Amino acid sequence: MATTIKYADVEVGTELPAQTFPVTRATLVQYAGASGDFNPIHWNEKFAVEVGLPDVIAHGMFTMAEAIRVVTDWVGDPAAVVEYGVRFTKPVVVPNDDKGAEIEVSAKVAAKLDDSRVRVDLVATSAGQKVLGMSRAVVQLV
């Protein structure tokens, strides 16, 4: 493992560069194919509405995959992420237009742990609502 961030250089409160990730219907179709999750709530508006959703929603796992990019981009080697957990609090609603939705992700170092590990807490929002709760990663630094 070869991370670019050093444990000694990180302090509690260190903010990671925030990022915004776009998501359109096309993104969801591509993710469905790559992940094998073909649940129609992620591409079929009629079906989504019938089961009580406002519109097509992004896969929770898509949002989870985007959010951790703030950490893997920061640290360089994705293998540094040794633990990662989230709670899916609100769906990311993806309208059928050219713009779609955006997922905004910020993160900061919440604790320094033993063995050169740090805990990073993430915040992910879409349309002003928090879409991931208890979103935390443990990152192995050098």
Add this chain to the structure above:
Amino acid sequence: MALDQSFVGRSYPPTAPYEVGREKIREFAEAVGDTNPAYADRAAAQALGHPDVIAPPTFVFAITFKAAGDVVHDPELGLDYSRVVHGDQKFAYSRPVHAGDLLSVTSTIEGIKSLAGNDIIDVRGEVHDENGEHVVTAWTKLVSRAAEGA
């Protein structure tokens, strides 16, 4: 209808090995727009000390969720799968998943709860490689939402 508590602690046999493919990892990384070279360029991954391209942290879910699906589709359990949503997800890695891995999953039901008509089930998937070494543990919480008027 509340689910049968006697399923708590039940483990299911290991799944048939899933071979992690280099192109499948690339396809997944492209789908989430991630250009980290460790996912697509073998030399770049090796420069970081990995034997081959590695998978993004959430890639393994496709494998563990399929294994969890065998559990939640167990007709004896009686979960209404059409109303299931994903509640929580967590991964804890011993090492990253990389191309060429042959992974099998052993799923265990860790908890069953009924809350306001919702059935909540926690499944733990232990993922091992072809040598029997632990790679990652995935915890998946699934919520079967109460039917309207129920």
